[in-house]
Amino acid sequence: MKQFLTFVRKEFAHVLRDRKTLLILFGMPVVQILIFGFALTSEVKNSRVLIVDNANDAASQQLLTKIEASQYFEVDRSVMSPLQMEAAFREGEIKMAIVFPANFNEDLLHQNQAHVQIVTDASDPNTATSLTNYVSSIIQDYQASLNQTLSVPLRILPETRFIYNPQLKGVYNYVPGVMALVLMLVCVMMTAVSIVREKETGTMEVLLVSPFKPVLVILSKAVPYLILSLVNVGTILLMSIFVLDLPVAGNLLLLLAESTLFIITCLTLGIFISIKTSSQQVAMLISLMGMLLPTMLFSGFMFPIENMPVPLQIISNIVPSKWYYLIVKAVMIKGLGFSAIWKETLILAGMTLFLFVISLKNFKIRLA
């Protein structure tokens, strides 16, 4: 036990004294969350908007002029049938359509309220919400200017409709996705270089000629990164709650426990890479190329797995982050309990055990 603690302390020293590694370790999650959360949802400019003006009266014209003046939109006034409009959406020609009913001005003046329909392509949910918000505020602005001179307030009621993705799932999607991505990258990359570094610097040769046990080395390499990665999970969760307003719907402890399991899976994967490679560069490349791409592609966070061809769907099953992504979505967003995710948990646990056993089996007790 004393040996184990000494090993762990040594590993901690390696990590904490390497400033650059530390920066990656703690900087990456923050940067990723911010990039995915804000940079990618920044202002949407010059989106093509289709106007279907069935009224073509004074009020609709005034409102349209205001919308046209905005830098966010590139207005196309061609009159289309609903069918043509749908086709234009499908082709991706337009991001949004604004439809005025036939007697927009009359409704507004006589009934004191009129409707306007805003249809948005929500396959890109962030753009969709932004666009809708811009139009709504322009409408409100116009409404306020009308009401300045009137005793009875007039109201324009925007009816917003998101097509293709009515629940705007993407907003939620990326927090579990970033968690899976960051943990996978940090854990795999850091441990992947840890054992191979000892081979490269020659310390492994000295360690081999000592009574140490391989299992001790493997475990002691994993412990510091487990603790540091849990700190990262904490950072991500805090940011998602306080910066992104996305609270944890389910049990926080369950989420942390599942995260710990996933971290351990990644650590054993990293250690396996470290044992099989002979230079830090190769280990780094394998963990970057081998982990980053599959995690992006196959965890379902950027591209829905259901839409993939069957062979790719099958491949996605061996990507650990896919299962973790499902777990986080279930616990964090849908608020489900353990009964909903026991299968995924079991798969992750199985993967971990498998990786641990083959790592131990492949640990070389001699120089190659």
Place this chain on the structure above:
Amino acid sequence: MEAVVVNALSKTYGQGATRAVDNVSFAVSKGELFGLIGPDGAGKTSIFRMLTTVLLPDGGSAAVDGLDIVKDYKEIRNRVGYMPGKFSLYPDLSIEENLNFFATVFNTTVEENYDLIKDIYVQIEPFKKRRAGKLSGGMKQKLALCCALIHKPSVLFLDEPTTGVDPVSRKEFWEMLRRLKEQNITIVVSTPYMDEATLCDRIALIQNGKILSIDTPANVVASYPDTLYALRSEPMFALLQAVEHYPHTRNSYAFGEYMHASFTDGVGEDEVKNYLREQGIAAVEMKKTTPTIEDCFINKLKN
């Protein structure tokens, strides 16, 4: 009892293309300071790695402390101390941390065997908080020796411990080895420096994976078959050329500011000087000299 017994040990690399260690046999007695002397690529490191059980031999056998290097590798790893040729401690840990780490790995403490390393450790102790990566070459080697000694090994394997170390530190290092020998620790050391060979009890001259001879340094020197001369003249190059082309020359090579040469039996100082005068080299300083290990090594290589 013999501390190390090596019996027809062989190691090849690249599917037998390179014979790094070729049928090597030797024995080291308990408490002996045994030197493997040979140039780079002679196979010294491969022998060390096999004896310390981190490399499997392709042929032959060897025992350390009576334990087989293949079968009993775990027990050997408990007992021996090993200092690889390349600096192999943690550069981001301090002197103190490195030492404590290796003590714990071997299930011991620094205090327990402090008297063994005391002489060496006091020299680097003022810098104990300094990271190992920031130490000078000599200090690194002293620290590595401390780490290899901390568990009081029965056999100490030092692979080129003085390579890349300044002459003063080298001398200090060998004094330390002599003191360790007094503690009855068997030491197997390798070096490419011939002058260090005389500091060993016995030496094995090794070249291309083969052992050329094993003896005490004194016997190696005494067994030099010819009378060896040291010659000097200006310009040196003409002298070298002339001696080389002299039909009675056995060996000739530059050696520091002199050149060393030996001649066939019956050819003495006068004959050589006469020959040189005929060649137009008159002012020659020529004297008999005692062969060094290096001279013996060169002689063995030529025959």
